[in-house]
């Protein structure tokens with residue numbers, strides 16, 4: 001079931017542009033589950049546990065975590081990591097991938113942002129993507145029901 005989606009329920013298109021495809025009807029591409037978003041975040045590694053805990057508190061039930069290296073605006077300049085100054089192009093980060101129902105996406109972004117922020121350079125980046133489909137392998141449930 002999909003509750004509390006932030007998307008407006010009804011959008012009136014009085015005139016469809018001449019070459020626009022007809023909107024799908026039930027049974028022709030209509031999706032039962034609610035929309036699902038993926039939040040990708042690069043954060044400072046030592047913030048991982050705190051961010052995970054905060055996300056669990058707001059109802060996130062799964063995530064992927066990968067150790068990565070990356071760079072942002074200060075590419076080629078220095079950045080502090082574990083007390084050491086990195087004068088290299090790539091700095092260690094944690095990459096989080098979190099898939100949630102549309103209605104939770106803004107809260108996830110806010111929570112990561114508030115928890116990962118130190119106010120110093122290299123605090124990270126957050127990206128939000130639409131997810132075409134999600135599926136729980138064990139049961140075959142899809143979209144938000146797969147989360």
Ligand SMILES: Nc1ncnc2c1ncn2[C@@H]1O[C@H](COP(=O)(O)OP(=O)(O)OP(=O)(O)O)[C@@H](O)[C@H]1O
Pocket residue numbers: 042043068069070071072073074091093120121122123124125
């Ligand atoms: N444009 C981008 N595309 C993809 N990943 C990015 C991008 N910018 C930053 N990242 C990822 O985010 C990490 C952290 O970036 P960072 O916080 O340094 O961004 P920034 O724009 O330089 O901000 P700040 O000025 O606060 O340092 C990078 O190491 C990289 O992994």
Ligand SMILES: [Mg+2]
Pocket residue numbers: 071072073074121122123
């Ligand atoms: Mg930076």
